[in-house]
Amino acid sequence: MYEYHPLSGREIAIQKPAPxxxxxxxxxxxxxxxxxxxxxxxASEAFGLALPAKIGDAVAADGKIAVCIGPDEWYLIAPSAAQQAVERAFAALYDTVPHSLVDIGHREVGIEIEGADAALALRSAIPFDIEAMPVNTGCRTIFDKAQxxxxRETEQRFRIEVWRTFASHVWGVLTAAGREIELEI
Known part of the structure; x- marks a missing residue:
């Protein structure tokens, strides 16, 4: 795993108008x-989770998340402790089923946004109607200027996966959005 996490220990907690x-x-x-x-x-057998077939669908169980983000492309998340097992399972599959599994853990970090105003905070920098995004879906998009x-994990909980180099920028935009929500601007 990658040692440096640009957002390590950071949290924004707003109590009003809603947590x-x-x-x-x-x-x-x-x-x-x-x-x-x-x-x-x-591939689902190798990952230990039924991978969604429809673009935009996401599934989660046992700390694993799979998002179909293209006709033949998935974004996979697993607990750190499961990384080698996932890599071994897919390596064993390769002889009979050609595929590409690339470890991008060194490149990306995650941000969780949760609460009644989570969609409002995201709306400040995402160019589509967040409220219309169904639960258990995902997509590749732009947040301000970062891919x-x-x-969307639940009605009030989202997860952003962003390149490590853009994490501080995304965090700054979310900080500003949170402050505007808190001040009811």
Whole structure:
């Protein structure tokens, strides 16, 4: 795992007008995964979670998250302790099912946004209607000027995956949005 986390220990906690918490997500294993969709069943077995087949769908269980972000592309998250097991399972699969599994854990960090005003905080820098985004969906999009993967985990909880080099910028925008929410601007 990568030692430096630019957001380590940071948290924004707003209590009014409604509770809103923005915090660095715990470190985890992250992968960019590409495969022929016809072999999705075998890939699901290797990952230990049924990978979604529809672009935009996301599934989560046992600390793992899988987001279908393209016709043959998935963003995978697993607990740090499971990284080597995931890599071994996909390596064993490669002889019979060609695919690409790339460790991107060194490149990205996560930010969790939770509370009644989570969508409002995100709306400040995302160019689409966040409120219309269904639960258990995700997409690659732009947050201000940074590319992110956005996952809506519940009605009031989102997760941003962003390149480490843009994490402080995204955090700054979220800090400003949180302050505006707090001041009811």
């Amino acid at each position: 809103l918490t923005i915090r660095a997500a715990p470190d985890c294993a992250r992968f960019s995964f590409r495969i022929d969709p016809a072999a999705l069943g075998r 992110i993967v956005l996952v």
